[in-house]
Amino acid sequence: MEEGNSKVKVASLLWLEGFREACCLHRVLILCFRSNTLLIRTGQCFLLNGFIFLGSIFVLNSLVIPALRWILPDQCSHLVSHELCDLGATFKFYSFLRLALIQLFYVLWFYPLYVFSIVLSTIWYNDIAKYGYAAMGRSKLTVEKGSGQNKSLTVQNTSHVKRPSGLGGVMIGIGEQVYSLLLLSVFFLEVYATGFIPYIGKVLNFLLLSWMYAYYCFEYKWNFNEVALERRLDYFESNWPFFAGFGSPCVLAIFFFSPLVSYGIMAILFPLFVLTATGSEVEQEISFEKHKWRAAGVGRLPIFYVADNVSMWMLSLLPLEKGEQVQNRKAE
Template sequence: MEKVKCCGVLWVEGLREACCLHRVVILCLRSKNLLMRTGQCFLLNGFIFLGSIFVLNSVVIPALWWILPDQCSQLVSHKLCALGGTLKFYSFLRLALIQLFYGLWFYPLYVFSIVLSTLWYNDIAKYGYAAMGRSKFTVDKVSSQNNTPIMQNAIQAKRPSGLEGVMIGIGEQVYSILLLSVFFLEVYATGFIPFIGKVLNFLLLSWMYAYYCFEYKWNFNEVALDRRLDYFQSYWPFFAGFGSPCVLAIFFFSPLVSYGIMAILFPLFVLTATGSEADQEISFERSKWRPAGVERLPIFYVSNNVSMWILSLLPLEKQDRTQDRKAQ
């Protein structure tokens, strides 16, 4: 019961951190670039993308059903109804026009939105991090109050300098992309499990979006990948709570509508994570990370093993060193 209580407290804390959307307003007021990028994201994904879906469902499709009806009583000339293939032809024509609308507008807009929004998310996180540095949320304030000079030197020395440090950073990025891609496939597969599939899918999606939200901040803080994953899997109830509002907003909609809503909400949660101080002890000693009563949950166990297996098939040099660094 003590462990359950501790997990519940961390989950509620994560949910509370995700709902602190006032940080978005504060950070946007401090940075015009951030306000502009956030507004562009809302304009593209909210007004244009979701607006197009609304126009399709409210105007285009009803108009096609009026022009190309599926019942004889709705036809202008009843002679057309005598022709056996008329209604079938109308049905085929309606479907073809709708698919043409999707092929010429929605799918290109969907791809364009993904590419452009991904670039904008990075800008939003960068401008938000800079605005946070000028505000009272700054990470340096917390770090200076809690880290001793010895600990600060240890944090700064966590990655080698020079070419070796650059290569390690590139390797971490490649591994991170592969790990999260495999984890996404794992999330997708859980949706087909009977009975408990939806629950597992919701939980894994919450973790995935929470990790994405905090990853921008951890990249700017240059937190090593192994420390991120260890911290994330140690405080798994907190991140499950943080990601749950984001998933709840899209869980009951169609895929296209869900994407549009997510594309609008995701920058807000990224800024909320950027302004959060709940994860500051990620830079502290490992012994201080562990929350009392909560066991480390190997969330990325399957994706880690699959990723390492994929990397083992590649002719990479110094593979043993990479495996030792990435293995959890």
């Protein structure tokens, strides 16, 4: 019982540390203050996803739909003659016409805007992470050489793997990106499927979404640091309580809204959490204390086990020579 309480206590502390780190949004202001380009790119993201996308949803729900209900009522009112009130087919036609106009609004505006926002926001997220990383370097937030913190290894300096130069290094990099994309795509489907599990589905969905968003936030930083894929997955699964806590504020902000509204809110908040992760040094502190909480029994949790096996099975369907190269790379 005492050992179990110790595990829960350590995991809870790491979860709280991750939640606290995600809420350190003042880092966003500091980084934007140091980089005008970062400020402009973040502002563009807010303008597109907040003002235009969420604003369009607000206009639809607050103005367009009430206006249509007034023009095309679904029940008898003082604006409708008694002759029409006696014809039930009239209100059915009004209801059908109103629904058709709303769906037309979605088809001609919301869905194209949604696709446009995804494509453009994906490009902007990478720029925001890049400019934020550069601003962090200029502000000396990274660990300087020769400091006392070099006594312990961190994920940045232990995970840097020297790749072969030339075409071989390029192919390895492309292979890692393909495998990472496939892995996260399978994991996303896994997250989506858990939502249909009775009773515990919502809890599992919340937890997996927290890990997914936390990984996305830190992935930009790890890419710039050239952290090997296997090392970053090992680090993520070894520090699972921290990353569950870090992703929780992201999920809490969208969990109780409709899909379109959730996307708009996440599209605004996601770059902020990316910058918060970029400016964070907490993974170094976790690395320093790793032996303590591992000794307490909070070990590695195979979060990506299912996604990894499914991804490797899919890659095994490739031509034998390419499949062996992927397997060998992953084994390293």
